[in-house]
Amino acid sequence: MxxxxxxxxxxxxxxxxxxxxxxxxxxxxxxxxxxxxxxxxxxxxxxxxxxxxxxxxxxxxxxxxxxxxxxxxxxxxxxxxxxxxxxxxxxxxxxxxxxxxxxxxxxxxxxxxxxxxxxxxxxxxxxxxxxxxxxxxxxxxxxxxxxxxxxxxxxxxxxxxxxxxGAYYPEGLNPVKIWIEDEYVRAVKGGIGEAKTGGNYVASLKSQVKAHEEGYSQVLWLDGVERKYIEEVGAMNIFFKINGTIVTPKLNGSILPGVTRDSVINLCKTWGLPVEERRVSIDEIYEAHKSGTLEEVFGTGTAAVISPVGQLRWEDHIMKVKDGGIGEYSQKFYDTITGIQLGRLEDKFNWTVEVK
Missing domain, CATH: 3.30.470.10 (Aminotransferase class 4, branched-chain amino acid transferase, N-terminal domain)
Structure with missing residues (x-):
């Protein structure tokens, strides 16, 4: 002690x-x-x-x-x-x-x-x-x-x-717009992408400035080798609801293991909601958007908790997620996690620790 x-x-x-x-x-x-x-x-x-x-x-x-x-x-x-x-x-x-x-x-x-x-x-x-x-x-x-x-x-x-x-994003819980980076790389497996150190964040600034100039809140990074697999957003992990299944990129050595990310996965399993941790390509997301099966997109992180995504931009493709509003599960995850954090909901997972 x-x-x-x-x-x-x-x-x-x-x-x-x-x-x-x-x-x-x-x-x-x-x-x-x-x-x-x-x-x-x-x-x-x-x-x-x-x-x-x-x-x-x-x-x-x-x-x-x-x-x-x-x-x-x-x-x-x-x-x-x-x-x-x-x-x-x-x-x-x-x-x-x-x-x-x-x-x-x-x-x-x-x-x-x-x-x-x-x-x-x-x-x-x-x-x-x-x-x-x-x-x-x-x-x-x-x-x-x-x-x-x-x-x-x-x-x-x-x-x-x-x-x-207060809220990390000025939008609060309202959906944000995300720029998908296809020029610069944040991290590669074997580097420090899964470590929480300043070098990861300074590497993202160039793209962040570019995204802000185009009216986007954050940058979504693709993998540094094949440049087609989704990794994480600058300040968040990322989730997609595709045809009823919650999908998030699998931790691979270059993705930060988010605490809120882990909490959402646990909630999915508790609720019986299909959830997959796997490689997710940008092509799959684009095809899901074209076919109408991309039902929700949201980010998770300590700062924002849950951040619904209303629009993705990849190259010249603008992908509006459903009606651009807050998705059903984005709202449910936010309400549940913040409810536990504030002691309003029963903490079945023993996630909270009291300061005495």
Missing amino acids: LDIRIETTTTPKELPKADNPLKFGTIFTDHMFVMNYETGKGWHDARIVPYQPISLEPSAMVFHYGQEMFEGLKAYKAEDGRVLLFRPDKNIERANKTNRRICIPEIPDEDFLQALKAIVKMDEAWIPTKQGTSLYIRPFIIATDPFLGVRPADTYLFIIILSPV
Whole structure:
């Protein structure tokens, strides 16, 4: 168990007004969790301190070789006052998988969870309660050695910051438009596509800018070898309802294993809804659209939870999904997952963890 030292801020910020809309990732709470790592000493000096700038040497390795990982999960305030985390064990598991891939020392699961609970409890007053809002939790690790040379670092910082947020997309639960990228590649099997590290996201920016200029919210990536199999959207995993069956690309080493993705698959199996994890080609989606069997498309992710897709653009083909509205199952998945997250629905899966 961590011995967490606590330093309370002497200059608390004003809490966001309940009637003001929250933009995603722009406001940060009063405190942050910090812990150091040093080779030979391990993880040590766990502390909660006032939210503040980080002082690093210009030669810190994170700036030059990109050795860093991050995660994202949320805390919710239930109607009965409980503070709930949604499946934090899966985020911790994924974080340590990323750590292993990019040679960052793992954090023991129980220490990671204790740190999450402690910082959320510290800034519990910042958890918004308006419909569609939550407290976003961003744990991350950076390499801090002042050294210019390619090797795993000997020193790291583990930090957790918190941000009260509204909807990730300005559209909210309304359907978004997705651009299917056929020029650039995000990741390939054997690379770091299944790790949650900044390098995956910076690789997507070029296409993201192009998509935004054309009026599209996000980019859907094709595989980096044959350039025809669907992988994931920039900030989400992707699902298709084709002729009554829910289909999603199979995890293949270049697709991020999303926690919400796993939750949707579990719900499908519980409801008896046919669900397949397999290779999905863009040609199959195009043919399903032409034949009228492409019934729904939606993305899944921590930030947006469920994001219905109303339109796909592939090359010169504009594929409008049904009537461009919110699909039956997109709505049902959203209502069920958010209902569990907020404590409104029975948590049959034991997905939520209470912060006490």
